[in-house]
Every structure is written in structure tokens, then in C-alpha cells.
């Protein structure tokens with residue numbers, strides 16, 4: 573670590589750095605953490621508390637760190653390696669236990685990133701000029717992957733119902749479909765709105781896609797961070813037809829805070845779709861990935877369960893902190909997410925334009941959040957706050973916001 577802020581040192585001393593608390597504070601500024609290093613470029617200052625990019629300011633599980641250390645200690649050769657069947661089986665076991673999704677080994681293959689596999693799947697399953705359905709607001713690379721691969725976006729706005737729950741409108745969506753519409757990019761659970769799509773919603777979407785011969789690319793990277801009483805349902809698991817019609821993108825990056833290992837998997841039950849995808853995959857020649865990522869992946873899915881249970885408890889407690897705070901600050905509306913560690917804050921009552929809203933958060937509150945507009949037109953007036961932090965960091969951030977609002 574090149575530099576350590578004084579604040580960081582004080583926090584380490586006050587809140588412990590000796591591994592007693594899994595969700596302890598760890599100073600990340602001065603490391604190459606994207607969330608911290610890009611502050612100057614994104615927010616014009618190094619002083620904001622960064623709560624934007626979706627990784628956690630929480631240590632990766634001990635079982636992962638230990639497995640990597642052991643591999644380095646006991647086998648000091650880092651040549652080409654393939655991802656072992658036991659690594660895939662670890663993920664298959666996790667998916668069976670946590671999501672009731674029975675995956676066959678041959679359906680799975682490695683890819684370095686979920687976003688990269690979205691691009692690969694788009695190229696494999698559609699032609700230039702074809703249309704791809706994307707719901708707005710959504711994780712920004714959903715838009716760029718479609719545009720950068722010379723396909724057309726069909727934007728379907730998600731709207732809040734009377735209870736503030738985001739919904740798609742299946743009839744309106746049906747009317748947007750043309751003979752050129754070939755793909756639906758589904759975010760399930762959905763970033764940034766935190767929805768866990770219900771069985772009825774997924775069945776309706778699935779039926780529409782089957783009726784119009786539209787393939788589904790379902791990004792399920794957030795599927796393990798789900799809060800009671802919600803349950804994630806992989807759309808591919810709903811019927812034989814949907815199994816054959818869907819490419820599901822999975823990965824341990826969010827679940828175990830190991831995005832830096834660049835490892836994910838693509839699940840393609842249909843032989844025809846798999847062939848098309850593999851052809852595209854071979855063009856970019858990513859091979860089978862990195863030795864230490866394989867080790868980390870297997871360790872996480874094999875031994876990460878108790879850590880994951882505690883993580884979800886910790887994040888639930890953080891949601892309560894935000895809820896309580898928002899009750900006392902009704903100008904910022906918050907509906908607890910059903911999944912993800914991202915709070916989608918409705919700041920419209922502040923009466924600021926999107927530029928002023930962002931400036932307010934950066935300059936007045938000292939907070940680096942993701943502006944709602946970066947997730948699409950429907951995100952106007954919102955800010956996305958990443959609450960995967962130790963509880964006191966969240967409280968400090970909300971205190972800053974409180975002072976800015978009172979100023």
C-alpha cells in the first residue's frame with residue numbers, strides 16, 4: 573500500500589484490523605481499487621467517500637484467501653491451467669442448493685467477465701442491425717454492449733407502481749417487438765432497482781420471448797445477494813422451453829467480493845446455442861482463465877456458505893440503517909432492495925436537476941455515488957448508493973448527507 577490516509581489509520585485502530593470482525597474496515601485508498609483510484613477523474617476530488625462501483629469494502633472470505641495462499645505455497649508453478657471439473661461441480665452444487673437450478677457440467681464454460689460474455693452472446697445469437705430489448709434503467713454496459721456490437725436498442729421503460737415497485741409492462745413490451753427483435757437482455761435480479769423478478773413476471777417475459785423467437789441472455793450475477801422473503805428464480809429453470817432458449821450468466825464476483833479475479837461462467841443448455849456461442853468465444857481466444865482465479869472460484873463455492881450467510885445478514889442490517897435514516901429524511905425516498913447491495917435513492921423531492929443533484933452529493937455531502945441518469949433516462953432524479961461497507965462507514969456517509977441537507 574503506497575499511502576494510507578490518517579483517517580484510514582484511525583479507523584483501523586478504532587474498528588479493528590486483526591481479523592476478529594469479518595466486516596471490519598480495511599483501508600483501500602492507496603491500493604489500486606477502482607472505486608478509490610478513479611475518484612479524481614470521476615468526481616474531481618479525492619476526498620469523497622466512494623460508494624459507486626459495485627464491489628464491497630469488505631474482505632473477500634477467508635476460505636478464498638487461504639486457498640490462494642496454499643496454492644502458491646505448495647505448488648509454485650503458474651503455467652497454463654484449465655478450470656477443473658471439481659471447480660465447475662462446486663458451482664453446480666451451489667446453484668442446486670441456493671437456487672434449485674440443476675445444471676449439467678457440459679452446459680458451463682469459463683469466461684473472464686459477465687459483461688464480456690454479454691457481448692459474446694450478442695454476437696453469437698444475432699446479426700448486425702438486429703434489435704435487442706433492454707429495460708431502462710439498467711447497468712450501463714447493457715446499453716454499450718448492444719451499441720458497440722452494432723445492434724439496435726429497444727428500450728423498455730421500467731415504471732414504479734403505486735407501491736413504488738418497478739414493473740415492466742408486458743403489453744407495451746409486446747408492441748415494441750418487430751421481426752428484427754432477436755434478443756432480450758435480462759438483468760435478474762435487476763441492477764440498479766434491486767428487483768427480484770417474480771415467477772409470474774418471468775413466466776410472462778419468457779412466454780413473450782418464446783412466442784416471438786427471441787433468445788434470452790439472463791445476467792444473474794446478483795442472484796446470491798437476495799433478502800428475505802424474496803427468492804431468486806433463474807429464468808432458464810422455469811420450463812424446458814426456457815432452458816433451451818436462455819443463456820444464463822453466472823459468477824462469484826459479487827457474491828464473494830472477488831471481481832478482481834475476473835472469472836465467471838456461461839450456462840448454455842441448448843446445444844445449438846452453445847455451438848454458436850463457442851464459435852464466437854473461440855474467436856477471442858480467452859482460453860480457460862487464470863490459475864489463482866480457478867482456485868478462488870472453487871474455494872468460494874465450496875466453503876463460502878457460512879460467510880455468505882453472514883454477509884447477507886450484514887447487508888440486511890445496513891438496509892435497516894438506510895431505511896431508518898430515510899424515514900427521518902423524507903425528501904429522499906427509499907424502497908429497500910429485494911436483492912443487491914445497491915440502494916436506489918429517489919431524490920426528486922430535492923428539486924434539483926441531474927447535474928445539480930450529482931454536484932450536491934459530491935460537493936456538499938462529500939459522497940461519490942452513481943448518478944441515476946447513468947443507468948438510462950428513467951434513472952433521472954435518482955442516485956445509486958453502494959452500501960456494501962462496514963456499518964460505521966454507512967452511518968458516517970449518511971451523517972454527511974444529513975449535514976448537507978441541513979446546510
Ligand SMILES: Cc1ncc(COP(=O)(O)O)c(C=O)c1O
Nearest residue numbers: 626685686687711763791793836
Ligand atoms: C448486472 C451486472 N452484470 C455484470 C457486472 C459486471 O460483471 P463482470 O465484472 O463479471 O463483467 C455487474 C457489475 O456491477 C453488474 O451489476
